[in-house]
Amino acid sequence: RCALTLALMLALVPVALAAPFSPAGAAQRLTREKVTALLAEASPADLKEKDLSGLDLTKLNFKGANLSNANLQKANLAGANLAKTNLFGANISHADFTGADLTGAVLVGANLSKADLSRADLTGADLTDADLTGVNLTETVLKSVKGRARAKNLDKALNADKAITE
Numbered sequence: 001r002c003a004l005t006l007a008l009m010l011a012l013v014p015v016a017l018a019a020p021f022s023p024a025g026a027a028q029r030l031t032r033e034k035v036t037a038l039l040a041e042a043s044p045a046d047l048k049e050k051d052l053s054g055l056d057l058t059k060l061n062f063k064g065a066n067l068s069n070a071n072l073q074k075a076n077l078a079g080a081n082l083a084k085t086n087l088f089g090a091n092i093s094h095a096d097f098t099g100a101d102l103t104g105a106v107l108v109g110a111n112l113s114k115a116d117l118s119r120a121d122l123t124g125a126d127l128t129d130a131d132l133t134g135v136n137l138t139e140t141v142l143k144s145v146k147g148r149a150r151a152k153n154l155d156k157a158l159n160a161d162k163a164i165t166e
Helices: 002-018 032-041
Strands: none
Touching: none
16 A cells, blocks of 8 residues: 555646645736737737746837736836726836826836836726835926825836926
8 A cells, every 4th residue: 555655746746846836815917918919919919927027018008908916027018009998906006107008007006116218108997005115217207197196106206306207
């Protein structure tokens, strides 16, 4: 009986070693190619809780996509269309949104710390409870922004005086 149990255990070891470890609840790591395919398949795309950290996503069209609780840390989204996207609770720290269209985007509770939003358009976006520590707001359009009074650390944003508010 012990020999049979040992034989079964040894037979299963290669299978266990070959299977990648993926803890429950871990965000699925995507590539630019996979993101592009998902954006093409469905409009709006559902990228909720996906890991897009560090990816080059320049000039992609995310319009209306669900990116709630997604990880976009250190991603490059320069020139991307993120109009009306749901970025609720997303980690956008250290991301590059230079010249991106974020009109009407929901950024409630998002972590934008040290993100580059220079020349981005956030007209009508919702920044309620978003963390703006160290975010670059050079020439960022902030017209009709919702939740501005409840945004966190707006006083710690860089170049807030150079943002376009009217």
